[in-house]
Amino acid sequence: MRKVLLALGGVAVLGVIGVGVVAGAGDGMLGMDHSNAADSGMAGMDQTSMDMGGHDMSPVNTDGVPAAAPDAQGGTTLAFTRSGGEKVFRLSAAPVRWTIGDGTTVSALAYNGQVPGPVIRARVGDRLRVEVTNRMDEPTSVHWHGLEVPNAMDGAGGITQPNIAPGETFTYRFRVTRAGTYFYHSHTEADRQLSLGLSGALIVADGTEPQVAADVPMMLGEWRVNPDGNVPAMDYDGSLPNWFTLNGKAYPDTAGITVKRGQRVRLRFIGAGQFSHPMHIHGGPFKIVATDGHPVPPGAQLTKDTVLVGPGERYDVIWTAIQPGTWLVHCHILHHTTNNGREVKGGGGLVTAIKVV
Ligand SMILES: [Cu+2]
Structure with a gap:
């Protein structure tokens, strides 16, 4: 919520330059006092869209969620099966208690119980089928960052597909056309869900990469x-x-x-x-x-x-x-x-x- 206020404040300042800057300075916007911004009733603010913006700052509820082993590693290579000419990967988004190290454990949202999510490895020309199951109590989606996929597979929740509701599974299917380093991440409340752990690497090879002793x-x-x-x-x-x-x-x-x-x-x-x-x-x-x-x-x-x-x-x-x-x-x-x-x-x-x- 507070972030939305800041963003809208910025728009207002930009939109009405002379007045906006003065008003912004006067009402504490430059000091980033968001409470004052809310009270000042900045022009153009739409309470409904602010609520819909819903930047949920609450911690992840991990009541009853088991903790991953303190030495568990994220980014393990995701295994796949083959079916009908496709490589089939499965991702499950769920809360986890994750030890980031130095004695500190966070409440995270994770793919397959790890932060970051497992690495999807593919080769140019592969047809991928990625079945994403939402085991969280909030909707989600998965975007394939940098890949050229059909629009309906782009994973922009609420834009190119309905969000994946809690308990539901959505299947993404696309062909990978270029080698390189990509990643996948939530594109629903991404500000919250990506920040809390919902992302993973996606590496596409074509066999022409420079040979190295370690590829990390x-x-x-x-x-x-x-x-x-x-x-x-x-x-x-x-x-x-x-x-x-x-x-x-x-x-x-x-x-x-x-x-x-x-x-x-x-x-x-x-x-x-x-x-x-x-x-x-x-x-x-x-x-x-x-x-x-x-x-x-x-x-x-x-x-x-x-x-x-x-x-x-x-x-x-x-x-x-x-x-x-x-x-x-x-x-x-x-x-x-x-x-x-x-x-x-x-x-x-x-x-x-x-x-x-
Ligand atoms: Cu840094």
């Missing part, structure tokens, strides 16, 4: 953990994230990577949350070989040591292990390398390491 999807995400529980992390006061996760875990509980000197690592950074993360690798540069699922021609590949990964973006980078040692991979917004504001064993949050032996 890295889903970047954020959490707002309060003393009495957690709520969706969003970009406004009161809900700013204080925990940051790489594939559903905060350092020192993030999974590391081990390769030999001279070998190459492909990291597939996926901006799965609502914040931007400049991802930096120690120990040598990397090449950006693909962006948003599109290969970068060799002559255009930037050599860098930091890449800013915004929400929704994917960057595939290839890093070569030049020297032995433990080389950090981390976000360079260093607040994002803390756990609730503190460092543990040299970092927190969006930190992992490549060990070169």
Whole structure:
């Protein structure tokens, strides 16, 4: 609710520039005091649409929901069966109590009980059938971010399909036409559901990818953990994230990577949350070989040591292990390398390491 007010306030300011700016400053909008904005009765606000906006900030109800094992990993490869020329995958969305690490457990929404959801791996030309069952008490849908699918399969809840009601199953069918790094996520109350864990990587291969010793999807995400529980992390006061996760875990509980000197690592950074993360690798540069699922021609590949990964973006980078040692991979917004504001064993949050032996 509060976020909707902020957004509408912004529209009003933009729409009536002279008056809007003065009114905004005067009524506390610039100070982000949303209560004042509500009281001021900003022009153009539609109470009904605000209610329908329904940015539900409540924690996930996990009463009676078993906790995943503290060392359970998200992003495991999703098994499939074959039927009628299709690869059949099954996703089930349900609440889970998920340990993000460093002794902290959140109430999350998860696909197949893990955060992030399992990785769907496919090959160009595959026909996919993904059966999505909603085991939550709120409606949902699944969007295939970056894939070119028929409109009716696009998963924009309430736009291209009715939402999947609690207890129901919806079947998505489409053919994958391009190799690359994609992800799937809820597109119903996405502000809430994606922030609370409903996303997973989708990797399409065509056999022409550069060969590497380790190929690692890295889903970047954020959490707002309060003393009495957690709520969706969003970009406004009161809900700013204080925990940051790489594939559903905060350092020192993030999974590391081990390769030999001279070998190459492909990291597939996926901006799965609502914040931007400049991802930096120690120990040598990397090449950006693909962006948003599109290969970068060799002559255009930037050599860098930091890449800013915004929400929704994917960057595939290839890093070569030049020297032995433990080389950090981390976000360079260093607040994002803390756990609730503190460092543990040299970092927190969006930190992992490549060990070169
Ligand atoms: Cu960051």
